[in-house]
Amino acid sequence: MSEILLDVRGLEKHFPITKGLFRRTVGLVKAVDGVDFQVRKGETLGLVGESGCGKTTVGLSLLHLIQPSAGDIRIHVNDTWQTVNNETIKDLRREMQIIFQDPYSSLDPRMRVRDIVAEPLRAHGMRNRRERYERVEQLLEAVGLGSHHMTRFPHEFSGGQRQRIGIARALALNPSLVVCDEPVSALDVSIQAQVLNLLEDLQAEFGLTYLFVAHDLSVVQHISDRVAVMYLGRIVEMADVDDLFAEPLHPYTEALLSAIPDPDPDTVQQQIVLEGDVPSPADPPSGCHFHPRCPYAAEICRREDPQLKVIGEGGHYAACHRAEELNLVGVSVMDSD
Amino acid sequence: MLSYIARRLMFLPIVLLGVTLLVFFAMSFLSPYQLVSAYIKSPEELKNQNLDDLVHKYGLDQPMPVQYVNWMKNVLRGDLGYSVSANMYVTEALLTRLPATLELALFAIIPVILGGVWLGTVAAKNYNKPLDHITRVFAIVGWSLPDFVFGLIMLMVFYGVLGWFPPGRLSVWADNVILSGDFVQYTGMHVIDSILNRRWDILWDAVRHLIAPTLTLAYLWWAYLLRITRSSMLDVLNKDYVRTARAKGLPERLVMTRHVRRNAMIPVATVAGSMVLGLLGGVVIVETVFDFKGVGLLTATGAQQLDYTLILGTTLFFGALLVITNLVVDVLYAVLDPRVRLE
Numbered sequence: 146m147s148e149i150l151l152d153v154r155g156l157e158k159h160f161p162i163t164k165g166l167f168r169r170t171v172g173l174v175k176a177v178d179g180v181d182f183q184v185r186k187g188e189t190l191g192l193v194g195e196s197g198c199g200k201t202t203v204g205l206s207l208l209h210l211i212q213p214s215a216g217d218i219r220i221h222v223n224d225t226w227q228t229v230n231n232e233t234i235k236d237l238r239r240e241m242q243i244i245f246q247d248p249y250s251s252l253d254p255r256m257r258v259r260d261i262v263a264e265p266l267r268a269h270g271m272r273n274r275r276e277r278y279e280r281v282e283q284l285l286e287a288v289g290l291g292s293h294h295m296t297r298f299p300h301e302f303s304g305g306q307r308q309r310i311g312i313a314r315a316l317a318l319n320p321s322l323v324v325c326d327e328p329v330s331a332l333d334v335s336i337q338a339q340v341l342n343l344l345e346d347l348q349a350e351f352g353l354t355y356l357f358v359a360h361d362l363s364v365v366q367h368i369s370d371r372v373a374v375m376y377l378g379r380i381v382e383m384a385d386v387d388d389l390f391a392e393p394l395h396p397y398t399e400a401l402l403s404a405i406p407d408p409d410p411d412t413v414q415q416q417i418v419l420e421g422d423v424p425s426p427a428d429p430p431s432g433c434h435f436h437p438r439c440p441y442a443a444e445i446c447r448r449e450d451p452q453l454k455v456i457g458e459g460g461h462y463a464a465c466h467r468a469e470e471l472n473l474v475g476v477s478v479m480d481s482d
Numbered sequence: 483m484l485s486y487i488a489r490r491l492m493f494l495p496i497v498l499l500g501v502t503l504l505v506f507f508a509m510s511f512l513s514p515y516q517l518v519s520a521y522i523k524s525p526e527e528l529k530n531q532n533l534d535d536l537v538h539k540y541g542l543d544q545p546m547p548v549q550y551v552n553w554m555k556n557v558l559r560g561d562l563g564y565s566v567s568a569n570m571y572v573t574e575a576l577l578t579r580l581p582a583t584l585e586l587a588l589f590a591i592i593p594v595i596l597g598g599v600w601l602g603t604v605a606a607k608n609y610n611k612p613l614d615h616i617t618r619v620f621a622i623v624g625w626s627l628p629d630f631v632f633g634l635i636m637l638m639v640f641y642g643v644l645g646w647f648p649p650g651r652l653s654v655w656a657d658n659v660i661l662s663g664d665f666v667q668y669t670g671m672h673v674i675d676s677i678l679n680r681r682w683d684i685l686w687d688a689v690r691h692l693i694a695p696t697l698t699l700a701y702l703w704w705a706y707l708l709r710i711t712r713s714s715m716l717d718v719l720n721k722d723y724v725r726t727a728r729a730k731g732l733p734e735r736l737v738m739t740r741h742v743r744r745n746a747m748i749p750v751a752t753v754a755g756s757m758v759l760g761l762l763g764g765v766v767i768v769e770t771v772f773d774f775k776g777v778g779l780l781t782a783t784g785a786q787q788l789d790y791t792l793i794l795g796t797t798l799f800f801g802a803l804l805v806i807t808n809l810v811v812d813v814l815y816a817v818l819d820p821r822v823r824l825e
Contacts, residue, residue, distance in 0.1 A: 210725055238731035245729075251722040253741050255820055265730035298820045314730070 149221060150354050151184040151207075151322055156216035158202050162427060174427045176202045177213070178378035181453065184322065186221075189348065189355040191369030191386065193362060193401070197423060199378040200358045201246075204324040207356070208241055209234045220322065239269055242315040246327040248307035252299040258285070258310055259295035265317045284313040287350070289343060305336035309343065316351065325357045329364060341368055362405050366390060374398050377434040378426055380453055384461040391475040394456050394463035396439045399473040415474070433466065441471055483816070490809045494802065501801040502557075505794050506550050514542040517790065519566055553794075562798075563791030567783050572795035575780055581670030582651055583765055583776035589673075589692050590699040590761060598704045599750065602711020603743065609716060617708055624705030629764050633698040633771035640694055647694040649772045656687040695772040699764050703757050710753050714746040721745070748819050755811035762800055 158177040161170040177199040184190045192200045206213035209231060218229040222240050229237055245251035252261055262284055263277040271277050282292045288309040299307055308328060315323055325344065329337040345368065347353060359365050365372055366386055373383040374397065382395040393399045400417040419438045424430050430437050436446040445466050453464040465471075509517070514537045521540050522528060537543050541552055556563065562572035570578075605617040640647040652660065652672060659665055659681070660672070668678050672688035718724065719742055727741045728734075769778035777796060784792035816822045 205725075208729060210728055235731060238729070243729050245722055245726060247722055251726045253723040253727070253745065255744055255818075264727070264732065268730055268732045268736070300821050311726075314726070318731075 147185045147187055149183045150186040151221075151356070152217075152219045152226075153183070153207065154181050154217045156180040156203065156206060156218065157214045158199070158206050158211065159214045172427050174425075175378050175429065176426060177206065178426075178429075180216075180375075180378075180380055182373055182380060182383060184354055184356055186321075186354055187348075187352060188370040189357050189368055191365035191372040192356060192358045192375060193360060193365050193372060194375035195360060195401075195423065197426070198375045199426070200360075200375050201326055203375070204243065204326045204356060204358045207324060208238070208243055210243070222321065238265075238320075239318045240320050241322045241324070242318065242320040243324040243326060244308070244311050244315045244328045247331050248304050248311055249331070251311055252307060254299055257296050257298060258290075258302075261299070261310060262314045262317055265314065269318055280317065281313075284317055285310075287316070287347065288313045303336075304332050305340060308332060308336075308340055312340075312343065312347070316347065316353075319351070320353070322354045322356065325355055325359075327359050328357075330359065330361060337364065344368065362401060374401065377423065377429055379434060379464065380462075381435065381465070382461075382463045383453070384463075385459065388459060388461050389475075392461075393473045393475050394461060394468045394471075395435075395465045396441050396471070396473065397435050399475070402476045403474070405476060433464075441467055443467060483813070487809065487813065490812070494805050497805050498798060498801050501797055502554070502794065503550075505797050506546070506553070509790050509794070510546045512788070512790065516788065517542050521564065522566070523564060557798075562795040565784065565789050565792040565795070567787040567789040567792060568780060572791050575792065576777060576795060576799055578670070579775060579777045579780045582774060583769070583778060585671040585673060586692065586695055586699070586765060586769070586774060586776060587761060589696045590703075591758070593696065594700045594703045594707065594757070594761075595754065597700070598707025599711050599743075599747075601704065601708040602750075603715060603738075605708060605712040606715035606719065606746075607738070614712075617712070621705040621709050624701045625709075627701075629698055629702055630767050630771055632701060633695070633768055636694045636698055637771065647690055649691070649694075649774070651688070651691055651775055652684075653687050653691075656684050659684060691774075695768045695774050698768050698771070699761060702764065703760065706753070706757065706760075707750065711746065711750055714749045715742060718742050718746045744818075748815070751811060751814050751818050754814075755808055758807045758811075759804060762803065 156177055157175070157179055159173040159175050162172040162174060163169060164171045180199075180203055182190070192203060194200045202211065205211045206216075207218055207229070209229065212231075219226045220229060220237060220240060221227075222237070227233055227237060229241070256264075259278055259281045262281045266277045266280060271280070278295070281295060285291060285294060290306065290309055290313070294302075294306075299310065302310065308331075312328075328344070329340050332340060341364065344355070348355060355368075357365065357368055369386045371384065372386050372389045373380045374389070374395065375381065376397050382389065382393065382398045384394075389398065390402060393402055400419050403415060403417040417440070421438050424434070424437065432448050433439070433442075433446040433451050436442040439446065443466065449466065451464045451466050453462050455461065456463050456468045515533060518533065518536050518540060521536070541549060544552075553563075560573060562576075564570075565572045565575050568575040601617050601620075605614045608614045636647070637649060641649060651657075660667065660675075665679055665681065665684075666675070668675050673685060673692070676682070676684035676688055724737060724741055727737045732740070765776065765778035766782050767778070768774065769776045770782045773779070777799065780792070781796040781800075783789075784796060
């Protein structure tokens with residue numbers, strides 16, 4: 146097992162709900178409510194969950210693009226552990242970068258591609274313009290674009306090409322960790338595959354570590370080494386990708402997996418349809434957050450909040466009181482290579 | 483870009499033709515006896531003359547289209563007719579009054595744009611904080627107060643009570659200096675001329691007379707630009723590429739200037755066009771309130787005295803100015819936004 150690159154403990158992000166003339170705080174939306182995880186050097190950790198579960202907020206707060214409310218984020222650089230906070234983040238942006246979801250809105254429409262990609266280099270002290278543009282040229286080639294694209298503006302590119310520009314920009318500073326915030330969900334399926342393969346190639350070439358945020362389970366299965374499942378601001382299950390897909394330990398994961406469409410028309414799908422809606426993160430249910438929708442909920446689930454703990458062997462984590470007794474159905478692991 | 487500008491300039495005569503047709507149509511409601519006044523320079527000429535003969539002599543008894551063609555022939559020769567109210571030829575009147583208006587407009591436009599954009603930036607940066615609310619009140623007052631009311635208040639306070647900023651263009655003593663042979667009038671704009679003549683006392687006097695009308699012209703448009711800049715900045719601040727800029731590790735100052743403000747300027751440039759139009763209207767009112775002898779005051783007096791040659795002349799002048807300003811705004815737009823192609 147390789148060493149740990151990123152260590153996150155107790156990460157929380159609460160958004161205040163304000164009301165009235167003087168904007169009194171009347172409540173908190175707990176978008177991220179106590180998340181712990183580690184990312185190992187060179188691996189891809191997939192972070193999945195439905196809309197509004199806080200997965201993007203986790204990614205953004207790691208980089209302090211939104212200010213986390215609480216928690217401890219540490220990253221292992223140059224053989225020392227560095228805590229990520231408002232002071233250190235300026236330098237740590239060299240190590241931690243992000244690829245955004247929407248390639249159409251995340252590039253400044255008034256900048257040429259070479260300036261978009263070169264700007265982080267300048268911000269981090271590369272003064273020589275020619276040096277910067279040489280580096281941009283290398284980066285564009287690495288992501289499958291060419292030097293003739295350098296002087297163009299973002300609107301002259303297709304979605305896939307724009308996402309490649311975003312990737313080149315993220316890699317400009319040679320980071321060790323890249324947060325991929327749903328990098329392919331805005332793209333056509335055919336382009337998704339190209340970009341995913343590019344991300345894998347770049348990972349091998351530059352020794353990158355990915356935190357891959359997505360809601361598309363087949364994408365996550367394809368690219369991840371390990372997967373963490375989030376529900377209502379918390380991680381409910383985390384395991385190696387094959388374990389998680391084959392033998393889920395949390396009822397929510399089971400329901401998610403059952404929703405993956407099977408391309409074989411002969412198989413009869415056993416979809417688990419969850420009752421009700423996702424509860425409001427401003428007013429989460431007592432006990433286990435999932436219990437009102439859980440088909441296996443017992444008395445204890447209403448009262449006690451389950452902790453994320455190792456179940457069995459092989460580092461399979463789950464936050465469910467009944468994880469050991471339930472026999473949940475997974476999906477057959479597709480050949481991901 | 484150059485061919486685009488050239489093509490747009492080709493439209494200039496067409497627009498002006500439309501302007502003349504409109505004004506001429508309005509003039510057709512006047513009687514020939516009213517119109518003949520434009521050709522009479524002094525009451526002396528009316529002695530021993532039959533008014534009907536004069537009407538016939540100047541072709542004013544002819545149908546309107548014929549009169550229009552005759553008038554256009556003169557215009558193309560650069561002759562806009564004689565203005566009774568200004569007591570000189572219209573072309574001459576426009577040329578002598580133009581520097582004053584240019585001076586006023588230049589002194590207003592620069593602080594309007596810089597101040598408005600700056601205030602809007604401050605408001606957006608302090609969104610929903612006290613500074614934002616203060617600029618909001620400032621804008622509401624500016625946008626609600628008619629400029630002639632605000633101008634009169636300015637006159638009352640800064641001239642009537644404090645005596646700081648008198649009306650007119652220059653004090654009497656300064657006017658005498660300028661009209662004396664020692665002072666060379668290079669441009670007709672007193673501020674520039676006094677600098678070129680190294681007459682600092684005249685410069686101070688000219689600036690003192692400019693402050694109140696400039697502020698009056700500017701206040702309304704500060705209010706407007708400030709609100710547009712603010713909402714446009716707030717819009718851009720929420721854009722993903724601003725987050726991208728932060729993720730690059732840019733200092734906040736650079737995020738603001740390089741990414742937010744540059745993109746926020748696109749809608750601001752659009753309204754700047756209509757702002758220049760409004761400034762032209764404002765010039766007529768402000769020059770009248772402050773007795774500032776420019777084209778605006780000329781137009782106002784001409785209109786009051788039904789001096790139709792002058793009205794036609796100033797309308798043509800403002801029309802041309804309008805077309806050129808719109809062209810400048812369109813070109814500026816392409817400079818600001820690379821997605822706009824001028825073809």
